[in-house]
Amino acid sequence: MPRASAPLTLRNRLILSIVAIVVLLTVVIGTVSVVALRGSLMRQLDDDLASATGRAVAAASVGGSSGRPSLSPDSDALGAPRQAPGTFTAVLVGDVVQQAFTVTESGELEDPLTDEITSALATVPDAGGPVTVSLGSDLGGYRVEAVPVTLTSRSGGTVSSGYLVVGLPTDSVTQTVAGMIASIAFVTLLGLVVAILIAYAVVRRALRPLERLSDTALRVAELPLDRGEVALAERVDEQDTDTRTEVGRVGASLNHMLGHVAAALEARQQSENKVRQFVADASHELRTPLASVRGYAELTRRMGTGLPDDVVYAMGRIESESLRMTSLVEDLLLLARLDEGRDIVVADVDLTRVVLDAVNDAGVADPAHDVDVVLPDEPVVVPGDAMRLHQIVANLLTNSRTHTPEGTPVHVALGVDEVARRAVVTVSDEGPGIDPAVLPVLFERFARADSSRSRKAGSTGLGLAIVEAVAHAHGGDVAVSSSPDGAAFTVRLPLTVPPAPAPASPPAAAA
Numbered sequence: 227m228p229r230a231s232a233p234l235t236l237r238n239r240l241i242l243s244i245v246a247i248v249v250l251l252t253v254v255i256g257t258v259s260v261v262a263l264r265g266s267l268m269r270q271l272d273d274d275l276a277s278a279t280g281r282a283v284a285a286a287s288v289g290g291s292s293g294r295p296s297l298s299p300d301s302d303a304l305g306a307p308r309q310a311p312g313t314f315t316a317v318l319v320g321d322v323v324q325q326a327f328t329v330t331e332s333g334e335l336e337d338p339l340t341d342e343i344t345s346a347l348a349t350v351p352d353a354g355g356p357v358t359v360s361l362g363s364d365l366g367g368y369r370v371e372a373v374p375v376t377l378t379s380r381s382g383g384t385v386s387s388g389y390l391v392v393g394l395p396t397d398s399v400t401q402t403v404a405g406m407i408a409s410i411a412f413v414t415l416l417g418l419v420v421a422i423l424i425a426y427a428v429v430r431r432a433l434r435p436l437e438r439l440s441d442t443a444l445r446v447a448e449l450p451l452d453r454g455e456v457a458l459a460e461r462v463d464e465q466d467t468d469t470r471t472e473v474g475r476v477g478a479s480l481n482h483m484l485g486h487v488a489a490a491l492e493a494r495q496q497s498e499n500k501v502r503q504f505v506a507d508a509s510h511e512l513r514t515p516l517a518s519v520r521g522y523a524e525l526t527r528r529m530g531t532g533l534p535d536d537v538v539y540a541m542g543r544i545e546s547e548s549l550r551m552t553s554l555v556e557d558l559l560l561l562a563r564l565d566e567g568r569d570i571v572v573a574d575v576d577l578t579r580v581v582l583d584a585v586n587d588a589g590v591a592d593p594a595h596d597v598d599v600v601l602p603d604e605p606v607v608v609p610g611d612a613m614r615l616h617q618i619v620a621n622l623l624t625n626s627r628t629h630t631p632e633g634t635p636v637h638v639a640l641g642v643d644e645v646a647r648r649a650v651v652t653v654s655d656e657g658p659g660i661d662p663a664v665l666p667v668l669f670e671r672f673a674r675a676d677s678s679r680s681r682k683a684g685s686t687g688l689g690l691a692i693v694e695a696v697a698h699a700h701g702g703d704v705a706v707s708s709s710p711d712g713a714a715f716t717v718r719l720p721l722t723v724p725p726a727p728a729p730a731s732p733p734a735a736a737a
Contacts, residue, residue, distance in 0.1 A: 236436075237429050244425040245418065252417055256410035263406055267399040271369050272356045278313055279371055279392040296376045297390060314338075314361065314368055314393035319377065319386055321348050328365070338365060351389050358396060367400065368393035435466045435473040439480060446484065451491060458488035503562075512555045520548035557688040561671070564695040570611045577606040577615065577649055577719070581640050584619035594632040597623065600639040606649050608719050614696045615719075618704075621689040622653040622715050630657030647721045648702070654714035660706070668706060669694040693717070 234242070283295045285308075297317070309315070309329050316326035316339075323344050327335040342362040350357060351372045361368050370393030377388045439462055446460050462481050468474035523545035527538060564570075578601055585599045608615075619638070626636045639652045660668065672687040690704075693715075697704045702719035 237433055240429045240433075241422065241425045244429070245421050248421040249414070249418060252410075252414045256407075256414065259410065260403060260406055264399065264403050267402055268369070271394060271396065271399055274310075275356055275369055275371055275392065275394050278309060278394060279373055279390070281308055282315055282390060282392050283373060283375070295373070295390070296378050310394070312395045312397075314365065314370065314391075314395075316343075316347060316391040317375075317377070317388055318347055318351065318372065318391050319388040323347060324388070338362075340364075347391055350391055359393075361393070365395070367396040369396050435477070438463060438466055439473070439477055443480065446487075451487075458484060458491055460484065508558075513552070513559075516548055516552045516555060520545055520552065523548060554688070557692060560692060561688065561695055564692075564699050570614060570699045572609050572611065574607050575610050575612045575615055577608050577651070578602070578640060579605075580612060580616050581619055581638060581651065584616055584623060585638055587620065588623040588627065588636075592627045595627050595630070595634060595636050597636045597638060600637070602641060606640060606642055606721075608649050608700075608721055610700045610719065611696075615700070618693050618696050618717055619651060619653070621693050622651075622717075625689055625715075626653060626655040626657070626713075630655050642721070643718070646718070648718045649721060651717040651719070652714060654712060656712040658712075659710050660708040660713050662708070665706065665708060669704070 283297075311329050311331045311333070313329045314326070315328075317324045321344070323339060326339045326343065327337050330336050338361070340362055343365070346359045346361055347370070350359065350370050351374075353372070356369055356371045358367060358369050360366065370391055372389040372391045375388055375390045377386055442460055442462050446458070449458065449460075451458070461484060462477040466473060466477040467481060469478050523541050526533075527541040527545060533541075581599065581601065585597055588595070588597050623636065623638070626634075630636070634655055634657050636653070636655045639650075639654075641650045641652075642648070643650055669690050671691045694704050697717050697719065700719050702717060704715060704717045706716075707714050
């Protein structure tokens with residue numbers, strides 16, 4: 227496919243439009259000026275031609291009748307003085323030129339007659355007035371006029387009817403018009419350069435308010451408005467909100483819209499804060515009754531002597547589900563604390579030991595999965611909370627075991643990115659991968675991978691959300707990649723103490 231050309235910007239379109247108008251006006255004015263000048267010069271030349279013709283007729287006339295001058299074709303009077311240099315005079319009888327000469331700069335007569343001149347003069351009588359012809363390369367263009375005359379010999383006998391042809395060179399007109407065209411072309415070129423410079427300056431100044439509006443909109447677009455507490459203080463400058471101008475109306479409308487967005491974000495944040503507070507309070511309050519339920523269920527199960535089997539089974543199920551619900555409450559409480567920027571105790575943590583412990587725990591919890599680990603030769607020490615960092619690796623291993631078939635190899639690797647000064651923990655598996663439709667929401671709370679991950683048991687959907695929240699609380703991040711050959715989660719943690727974290731926003735996904 228042919229590559230589409232980049233569209234012209236508004237600035238370039240305005241500059242091109244202004245320049246095109248200037249060029250068009252210059253060309254029109256120049257054309258009209260050249261045509262008017264040439265017409266005026268030709269009229270002046272025709273007047274001079276009429277005077278030269280009158281002088282020639284008066285000098286060579288020997289009388290006449292029927293209103294026609296009578297000339298002697300062999301008279302020397304045709305070359306009489308008072309004609310301007312370059313004046314052409316000829317006597318034409320039919321298609322034959324009987325006499326022709328031009329006046330030189332020194333006032334002498336010169337016979338220029340050629341076949342080309344004879345051919346050119348043959349059409350002059352039919353013109354009925356002054357006409358421009360070419361008299362060959364030596365003479366060039368001439369403005370000529372033919373006057374009907376009666377040709378008589380010196381003895382007075384009538385010879386025939388003919389034409390006296392008088393012409394003046396058009397060099398003066400041609401040179402003047404050419405000079406005019408050259409001047410107009412130079413002025414047009416100079417005006418074009420000046421027009422481009424002025425148009426660029428004017429358009430740039432006129433579009434500067436639009437650029438400021440665009441910069442404001444771009445800064446707003448780069449804000450993380452989808453999460454966390456956002457103070458939307460960006461506004462269009464007051465100088466760009468004058469409603470008497472088009473740009474001012476756009477700026478005022480943008481400010482009005484940003485005000486609505488800011489109000490909506492504040493309302494959203496208040497709602498989220500209420501939900502977080504409710505979750506934290508509810509989770510905290512549920513811990514005690516859940517502990518009681520679990521304790522009484524365990525006590526009843528252990529004292530189950532004499533109880534029916536179905537009652538013992540029911541007590542076991544109550545104990546199991548209370549444990550599961552306790553785990554969910556603990557996860558919710560942890561996320562609520564992380565949202566508030568709490569529950570992180572920073573100290574030097576040997577990440578190598580954390581990874582090894584988590585791998586060993588996973589091997590004991592699920593021997594059906596083969597978990598291997600690759601560690602660097604030197605210990606990797608990061609600032610953070612050892613228990614929470616252990617939870618990151620444990621949750622990723624649990625996610626891999628839960629969503630892959632039995633016997634699927636799981637690989638854990640720990641390394642150091644010396645350039646970025648970050649520790650890198652990677653947990654990958656050789657399972658069926660993650661549905662691409664799930665990837666964008668994988669770290670959101672209560673999100674679940676689809677059935678293609680072969681989920682064997684139920685999960686809270688908070689595991690990966692906790693991984694992301696803990697990583698962010700440590701100044702790090704987590705990423706995921708997936709293919710039909712498996713999924714890989716990569717956690718990057720800084721090797722130096724991160725800045726104090728702001729209250730975290732709700733994480734983006736979970737599996």
